[in-house]
Amino acid sequence: MAYAAEKLSEEKVFKDPVHRYIHVRDRAIWDLIGTKEFQRLRRIKQLGTTFLTFHGAEHSRFNHSLGVYEIVRRIIDDVFAGRPEWNDDDRLLTLCAALLHDLGHGPFSHSFEKVFDFDHEDFTNKIILGETEVNKILLKVGPGFPAKVAEIIAKTSEKKLVISLISSQIDADRMDYLQRDAYFTGVSYGHFDMERILRVMRPREDQVVIKKSGMHAVEDYIMSRYQMYWQVYFHPVSRSAEVILTKILHRAKQLFEENYAFKYDPLHFTSIFLGQVTLEDYLKLDESVILYYFQMWQEEVDSILSDLCRRFVNRNLFKFVEFDPANEYKKLAELNSLFKKAGIDPEYYLVVDSSSDLPYDFYRPGEEEERLPIHLLMKNEELRELSRESEIVDAISGKRRTDHKLYYPADYLADNSTKKNIKQQIRALLELE
Numbered sequence: 249m250a251y252a253a254e255k256l257s258e259e260k261v262f263k264d265p266v267h268r269y270i271h272v273r274d275r276a277i278w279d280l281i282g283t284k285e286f287q288r289l290r291r292i293k294q295l296g297t298t299f300l301t302f303h304g305a306e307h308s309r310f311n312h313s314l315g316v317y318e319i320v321r322r323i324i325d326d327v328f329a330g331r332p333e334w335n336d337d338d339r340l341l342t343l344c345a346a347l348l349h350d351l352g353h354g355p356f357s358h359s360f361e362k363v364f365d366f367d368h369e370d371f372t373n374k375i376i377l378g379e380t381e382v383n384k385i386l387l388k389v390g391p392g393f394p395a396k397v398a399e400i401i402a403k404t405s406e407k408k409l410v411i412s413l414i415s416s417q418i419d420a421d422r423m424d425y426l427q428r429d430a431y432f433t434g435v436s437y438g439h440f441d442m443e444r445i446l447r448v449m450r451p452r453e454d455q456v457v458i459k460k461s462g463m464h465a466v467e468d469y470i471m472s473r474y475q476m477y478w479q480v481y482f483h484p485v486s487r488s489a490e491v492i493l494t495k496i497l498h499r500a501k502q503l504f505e506e507n508y509a510f511k512y513d514p515l516h517f518t519s520i521f522l523g524q525v526t527l528e529d530y531l532k533l534d535e536s537v538i539l540y541y542f543q544m545w546q547e548e549v550d551s552i553l554s555d556l557c558r559r560f561v562n563r564n565l566f567k568f569v570e571f572d573p574a575n576e577y578k579k580l581a582e583l584n585s586l587f588k589k590a591g592i593d594p595e596y597y598l599v600v601d602s603s604s605d606l607p608y609d610f611y612r613p614g615e616e617e618e619r620l621p622i623h624l625l626m627k628n629e630e631l632r633e634l635s636r637e638s639e640i641v642d643a644i645s646g647k648r649r650t651d652h653k654l655y656y657p658a659d660y661l662a663d664n665s666t667k668k669n670i671k672q673q674i675r676a677l678l679e680l681e
Contacts, residue, residue, distance in 0.1 A: 251276065251388040252340055254328035262314055265655045266428050270318040276389055277317070277343055284531075285351060289313055291534035295429060296356045297489035298480065300563055302433035309350050309357075309551040315424035320346035320413055323420070323446055323456075333451040334409075339390065342410045345400035348382065349414055349421060351375050355535040359490050363497040364520055368586060374527045400587045408454035416455065417608060418445070418466060418622050426472055429480060437475035440468040450625055455476050457623045466622060474607040474644065482603035484653055488565040492657050496542065497555045503550055512544035552596050564659070566599070569678050570653035573600055580654070583677055590660075590670045597657050608634070608641055654678075 254275035262270040270572040271495040272278050280286055289310040298305040320342055325551030328334040352358045361368060375382055376407035403415055403614045413420055423442055430438025448462030458466055480486075500514055504521045514521070517536055519529045545557040559565060573580070580600070586592040608622075635645040656678065661671045 252393075258365070264311075264315065264318070266315055266424070266431055266503045267318050270314050271321065274340060274343065276385060277347060280344065280347055280382060281314075283385065285375050285380050285382045286313070286348070288311070288531060288534060289350065289353070291536055292353050292357070293535060294356060295433075296359060296486075297493060298433065298483070298486045300489045300565070301483050301485040302435075302480070304432045305429070306313065307428060307432045309353050312425055312428055313347055313350050315428055316349060316414070316420045317343060317347040317443075318403065319420035319423055319446070323413060323449060327446060327449055328451050328518075332645045333449055333453065337429050338410055341393070341396055341400065341407075342413060344386065344389075344397045345410065346414050346420060347570075348372065348376060348397060349401050349543065351382065354530065355533055355538045356490075356493055357442045359493050360497070360538075361416065363494055363501070364525075369402060371527070371530055372401055375531075376401070376594040378527050380527075384423060406533045409456065412455040416620055416622075418456070418458070418469065422473065423469070426476055427468075429476060430472075433472075433480050434479060435681075436530055437474075437479050438472050441465045443488060445469060445670040452623075452625075454624065454632075455473065455620055458634075460624045460626050460632075460637070463624055463634070463638055466634065467638055468639060470608050472646070477605045477607070478649070478651075480603070484568050485565060487601050487603065488568060488655055489560065489563075491566060491599045491601055492556055492560050495558060496545075496553065499550070499556060499596060500541075500545070503553060508550060510545075511548055512541065513550065514541060516541070552593060556596065559657075566597075567658040568601075568655045569680075571600060571652045573602075573652055577678055583654075583674060586670055586674045586677070590667045590674065592657070592660050597653045598653060599656060602650060602652045604648060606646070606648045607644050608646075 254277055255273050256275055260272040260278055264270050264385055265409070287310070288542055290308050292309045293299060293314045294304070294309055324334065324342055349372070350368070352368040352373070354366060354368060354371070357368065360366065375381060376386065376394050377523045383394050386397060396405065400407065400410055400414065401475050403411050405411060415421060423445070423618045426438040426440070427442065428435065437584065444462055444465040445458070448459035448465070449456050450459060500517065503510070503522050504514060504517070516529075516533055519525045542557045542561055546554050546561060548554045548557075583598055587598050623631040624634055624637055626632055635642040661675055661680070663671070
């Protein structure tokens with residue numbers, strides 16, 4: 249039997265808190281899960297620093313990747329199978345892309361990417377196409393198969409329907425992470441009727457569409473996403489931890505460039521700091537490695553690096569105030585000056601952080617990121633863009649919400665410290681007294 253069609257002698261299942269069971273019958277999927285590159289995702293948290301705010305948020309990219317695979321499997325096996333618009337030859341390709349879509353994420357994902365100008369999708373591509381265990385398994389399906397999987401994840405494939413299952417405004421990726429993140433953070437915002445949405449999904453040539461009868465379930469999904477972003481993903485305490493994490497990595501890089509003599513040499517970071525990171529180096533990095541360095545760097549002579557590491561490890565985070573950069577830039581310049589006079593480096597201890605989200609958008613030609621809208625399938629087979637039928641969605645369509653906060657170390661501004669007058673002025677500007 250060809251490897252692409254090979255089934256396990258007995259179905260394997262993973263017990264899952266969100267989907268109850270994750271089912272695997274395909275030999276290729278089972279083999280991919282067992283690769284070292286996929287197993288590495290167990291050591292990358294799905295929500296980065298959020299565990300410092302919501303103590304249950306310890307789940308991993310591994311959990312999420314299995315969840316996305318399971319949602320896609322259910323859509324194509326239970327809903328799309330036998331429909332003329334769905335090509336069953338794309339089944340394994342779709343399942344592999346769903347399973348591997350987050351394969352290139354690094355430790356603390358987006359913070360890590362920002363500091364070193366990485367893109368996890370680039371690394372996903374390199375893992376799938378490089379000399380890896382994942383690549384060897386995909387090659388067993390066919391010589392061009394790894395490239396096909398990579399193209400789906402990179403959204404460059406001509407198979408738009410397959411792409412939309414994994415990456416669109418209503419896709420398996422979002423449907424899994426909203427429910428999974430709500431479950432592990434203990435909040436109720438991310439819950440919506442996924443069963444209903446799956447039942448009313450229909451394949452079309454270039455995207456998944458939703459039967460009109462399922463519109464209210466989709467409205468609920470979009471509002472769930474909106475609430476999760478502002479109540480969980482952009483939570484100011486998690487962002488404070490992210491700010492400190494980012495500043496630790498910046499400081500370590502700067503010290504390395506200045507030939508600082510580390511007590512604990514950043515061996516795992518050397519190629520990154522030099523801008524010469526290889527795939528092999530990248531795959532050695534996970535959150536346990538990063539946290540080891542943070543633990544050790546608490547003992548460094550450099551006071552900024554050691555202090556920031558102590559703050560992260562012991563959860564002594566920065567406080568914050570609301571801030572409007574457009575109207576308060578003079579205040580920020582004054583605070584910068586006062587921080588320097590107080591002997592506190594504003595580069596590391598006075599940070600503006602911005603959060604921004606666009607909950608739903610319709611197609612706007614020519615924009616940098618053209619979002620494929622959600623289409624409803626009407627009874628007469630006509631397709632209608634969601635916001636034209638839903639007043640709720642219309643009310644938030646195209647409306648970007650942005651929030652800015654100014655982070656600072658409250659303990660450094662205490663009354664009983666040195667340079668009281670300057671610190672009093674800082675506190676007054678921050679409206680702390």
